[in-house]
Every structure is written in C-alpha cells, then in structure tokens.
Amino acid sequence: MSAKGTPISEATVNRLSVYLRCLQILEREGGTTISSQEMAKRFHLNSAQIRKDLAYFGTFGTRGVGYSVDNLKAQIARLLKLHEEKRVVIVGAGHLGQALADFQGFNSGGFKVVALFDIDPAKTGKATAKREIPILPVEEMDALVRARRVTLGIIAVHPQSAQEVYEQLARAGVKGILNFAPTQIEERPSVRLKAVDLKINMETLSFFTTA
Amino acid sequence: MSAKGTPISEATVNRLSVYLRCLQILEREGGTTISSQEMAKRFHLNSAQIRKDLAYFGTFGTRGVGYSVDNLKAQIARLLKLHEEKRVVIVGAGHLGQALADFQGFNSGGFKVVALFDIDPAKTGKATAKREIPILPVEEMDALVRARRVTLGIIAVHPQSAQEVYEQLARAGVKGILNFAPTQIEERPSVRLKAVDLKINMETLSFFTTA
Numbered sequence: 001m002s003a004k005g006t007p008i009s010e011a012t013v014n015r016l017s018v019y020l021r022c023l024q025i026l027e028r029e030g031g032t033t034i035s036s037q038e039m040a041k042r043f044h045l046n047s048a049q050i051r052k053d054l055a056y057f058g059t060f061g062t063r064g065v066g067y068s069v070d071n072l073k074a075q076i077a078r079l080l081k082l083h084e085e086k087r088v089v090i091v092g093a094g095h096l097g098q099a100l101a102d103f104q105g106f107n108s109g110g111f112k113v114v115a116l117f118d119i120d121p122a123k124t125g126k127a128t129a130k131r132e133i134p135i136l137p138v139e140e141m142d143a144l145v146r147a148r149r150v151t152l153g154i155i156a157v158h159p160q161s162a163q164e165v166y167e168q169l170a171r172a173g174v175k176g177i178l179n180f181a182p183t184q185i186e187e188r189p190s191v192r193l194k195a196v197d198l199k200i201n202m203e204t205l206s207f208f209t210t211a
Numbered sequence: 212m213s214a215k216g217t218p219i220s221e222a223t224v225n226r227l228s229v230y231l232r233c234l235q236i237l238e239r240e241g242g243t244t245i246s247s248q249e250m251a252k253r254f255h256l257n258s259a260q261i262r263k264d265l266a267y268f269g270t271f272g273t274r275g276v277g278y279s280v281d282n283l284k285a286q287i288a289r290l291l292k293l294h295e296e297k298r299v300v301i302v303g304a305g306h307l308g309q310a311l312a313d314f315q316g317f318n319s320g321g322f323k324v325v326a327l328f329d330i331d332p333a334k335t336g337k338a339t340a341k342r343e344i345p346i347l348p349v350e351e352m353d354a355l356v357r358a359r360r361v362t363l364g365i366i367a368v369h370p371q372s373a374q375e376v377y378e379q380l381a382r383a384g385v386k387g388i389l390n391f392a393p394t395q396i397e398e399r400p401s402v403r404l405k406a407v408d409l410k411i412n413m414e415t416l417s418f419f420t421t422a
Binding site: 008010013014017018020021025079080081082086088094095096098099100102103104105106109110111129151152175176177178182184192194196197198199200201202203204205206207208209 | 219221224225228229231232236290291292293297299305306307309310311313314315316317320321322340362363386387388389393395403405407408409410411412413414415416417418419420
C-alpha cells in the first residue's frame with residue numbers, strides 16, 4: 001500500500017527498484033542530494049515520473065535542493081522490505097541455477113540463497129563453486145523450506161518440469177516464485193509468480209541495433 | 212521510427228516484444244483474432260496502452276473483431292526486425308555464459324549464438340552441453356565477429372572484467388551488447404548497451420510477497 005492507502009502497481013515497484021539502484025550508485029560516488037531532473041538526466045529516466053512515484057508513497061524533495069540520497073534510499077529499501085532478510089531456494093542445479101545461486105545480487109541487500117535442489121544424483125551432494133551453496137536432492141526441499149523459513153523460490157529447470165516444480169515450491173510454502181523457464185505456468189492464488197523473459201532484452205537491443 | 216516518423220522509445224519496444232510473446236501463445240492455442248480488451252485481460256496488460264502502441268506504428272484493429280493474431284504477429288516481428296537472423300557471441304563461458312548459450316530464446320526467432328569466448332584454457336576447445344556451441348579463446352573473437360558478421364554480444368564475465376570485454380566487443384564490431392555483469396559500463400556512442408538487472412525481479416517479487 002502507498003501512503004495514500006491505494007495499492008502500488010508492479011510497474012511502480014519495478015521503478016522504485018531502479019531508483020534504489022541509481023541512489024546506490026550516487027552514494028558510492030559521494031552524492032548527498034539529487035533532484036528528480038538530475039536523476040532523470042543521469043540515468044535516462046523521466047523526471048515527472050520520478051516525482052509522481054515518490055510523492056505516491058509520501059516522499060517529497062526540497063524545492064531547489066532535491067532529495068537526500070541517503071534518506072530516499074532508506075525509504076525505498078524499507079518500502080521494498082529489504083531490511084528483512086529473505087531466504088531463497090533454487091530448483092535446478094544446471095548452469096543457470098548455479099549461476100543464479102552464486103550471483104551477488106541474490107546474496108545481498110535482503111536476499112540469501114540457502115540451497116539448490118536437483119533430481120540428478122550426479123549433481124546433488126556437491127556445492128556451488130563460488131559461494132559453496134549446497135546442492136540437495138529435491139526430496140529434501142519441503143523440510144528445508146519449512147525449517148529455514150524460506151520465502152522465495154526460483155525455477156531454473158527445463159520448461160517441461162516448470163509446472164511441477166512450481167507446485168512443489170507452492171506446497172513447501174514459499175510466498176513468491178521467480179520463473180526462468182521459458183514456459184507459461186498456471187498460478188495458484190496463494191503464491192506470487194514472476195516470469196523472467198530474457199529474450200525481451202535481446203529483442204529490444206536488436207531493434208535499436210539494426211539500422 | 213514509427214509509421215508517424217517519430218522515434219520509438221525503448222519502453223514501447225519492450226511492450227511490443229511482450230505483445231509478440233502473447234500473440235505467439237494465442238497462436239499456439241489456435242486463436243485467430245483478439246481485441247485489445249481481451250489481450251489486456253488475459254495477459255494483465257493495459258488495453259488503452261495496447262491500442263496506443265499499435266496505432267503508433269500504424270496498426271488498427273477492426274471494431275468489434277479486434278486484431279488478426281497472425282497479421283499483428285508478423286507486423287511486430289517485422290518492426291523488431293526478427294526476420295533477419297542476428298548472430299550473437301557470448302564472452303564468459305562460466306555457468307551464466309553456458310546457460311545463455313544453450314537458452315532456446317537466444318537461438319530462435321531471429322537469434323543464433325555462434326560462439327562463446329573465455330580466457331581460461333580449461334574451458335576453451337570444448338562446446339556447450341546442449342547445443343554444442345564452441346568455446347573459443349578470446350583472442351579469436353575479433354576474427355570470428357568479422358568473418359561471421361556477428362551483430363550482438365553478451366557480457367557474462369565478472370564485474371571487474373566487464374568494461375574491458377565491452378571495449379573488445381565494440382572494437383570487433385558488434386552493434387549491440389547485453390550486459391549481465393552487475394556493474395556500470397562506460398558506453399561508446401557507436402554501440403548500443405543494454406544492462407540486464409536480474410535483482411530487480413527479486414525486489415519486485417519480494418515487495419509483493421511479504422505481507
């Protein structure tokens with residue numbers, strides 16, 4: 001919910017996440033304040049949209065000065081609930097699953113990958129190369145999700161197994177699932193699903209690179 | 212450029228790519244026509260936005276009937292220039308690079324991964340598990356990009372090497388680069404860069420799953 005009590009759309013939350021990333025860059029560079037215009041120019045965003053989004057959850061910059069980088073960052077992080085650590089499991093320990101498990105962004109700023117699961121005995125009993133995250137048999141998923149209070153699951157299996165894995169994750173009790181398998185999943189009302197479509201990035205790039 | 216002669220924004224191109232994906236699903240299901248309202252409802256989109264986007268490049272549905280799925284799909288694919296095959300190279304043959312090389316979406320509908328490159332001699336001389344895409348020493352990149360007329364490059368290396376790889380890809384002559392390394396790259400004007408931020412998906416999901 002926003003400060004006004006109306007629900008916040010997924011598109012708005014996506015933009016808030018982008019603003020957070022921009023503010024983190026500004027902070028590393030030593031910036032203390034930024035106006036919506038400066039932020040728009042620097043990161044190719046829309047300044048009116050920035051003001052609208054931030055006003056929406058009750059944050060206003062100071063005229064002529066802008067927003068406090070530090071304060072705005074903290075407010076967005078709190079809204080996105082990144083101060084609570086959320087534990088993550090990944091199903092599928094192929095190249096994609098292992099890359100995601102060791103990915104810094106999934107092991108920082110509120111997230112922690114606690115285990116990978118696979119059905120292939122050749123993969124289980126090992127750990128990822130960089131962060132040494134254990135790869136476990138999928139039969140152990142249910143117990144681990146409950147014991148470690150895991151809230152997020154990632155599907156990194158073949159498209160033909162994605163629906164089954166979704167059901168398993170839902171039954172184990174995760175609250176949100178990120179699906180990397182290129183297939184449509186039939187959703188349960190109790191679990192939020194977000195599909196990652198990597199090809200869209202390629203298509204956009206393609207459009208702008210063929211003159 | 213749109214039918215009106217004005218440039219099309221990246222956000223619009225992104226949405227067109229989403230519509231294309233929806234139309235492909237509808238086609239597989241045997242659908243022949245669809246209205247903007249039906250499409251919005253089915254895929255959680257905005258019907259006014261759909262009409263605006265499609266009108267923007269000169270496509271109008273028939274009142275009471277909607278759009279022809281087949282025709283609309285072909286028009287969007289043509290606009291996104293997906294009828295021309297674009298060859299792709301990936302730099303970094305770690306888990307992420309190998310996952311992307313074998314990813315169906317990067318090897319269909321206008322795209323084809325022709326090679327991976329790595330500096331690690333333990334990785335080069337081999338091929339990916341599924342599609343048998345060759346992993347070559349990075350010294351061979353320049354010649355291959357020119358010989359095979361590769362237009363797109365993917366950065367799948369550690370953040371600290373991303374800028375160098377970007378420069379190498381740019382020098383070799385690719386026109387667009389997709390960056391998966393979680394770092395900011397300083398751009399050259401001649402090469403379009405698109406960063407993929409996987410963490411944003413996690414943050415959005417996180418917001419909607421912690422009640």
